[in-house]
Amino acid sequence: MNTTDPVLSVTTRTTETGPVIEAAGQLDFDTAPHVRAAITTALTTTPAPDTVDLDLAHLTFCDSSGLTALIRARHEAAGTGTRLRLAAVSTPVADLLELTGTARLFPLAS
Incomplete structure (x- = not known):
């Protein structure tokens, strides 16, 4: 990545399921x-x-702060009665979720 590229891009789109x-x-x-x-x-x-789906297919890196943000988001969603699901997960993020035992916290979108 060069210095003009964003380190993270976040986009939201609306689908039939949310x-x-x-x-x-x-x-x-x-x-x-x-x-x-x-x-x-x-x-x-x-x-x-x-439901709110997170598409993490294009995340190249996630540290403990990123993981904490995902876990807090899950708790925030649960507080509103919303399910937070993972629609896709990149290999580095999947490895982190498995290593930390947090994969079970996030249902997968079908």
């Missing part, structure tokens, strides 16, 4: 607030969605 938030790049201490903000925005729409 919002899909796609994060691409590096999810770390500096970028985690951007993902959390997108999730919070999706959860505070009226009416609250039944």
Whole structure:
């Protein structure tokens, strides 16, 4: 990545099943607030969605701060009655979820 490339891009699109938030790049201490903000925005729409899907297929890196952001987002979603699902997961993120035992916290979108 060169210095003009964003470290993380976050986009949200609406589907029939609810919002899909796609994060691409590096999810770390500096970028985690951007993902959390997108999730919070999706959860505070009226009416609250039944599900919010996270598409992490294009994440190249996730550190403990990124993982913490995902876990906090899961708790925030549960508090609104919304299911937070993973629509796709890159290999580095899947490895982190398995290593930390947190994969079981996130249902997969079908």
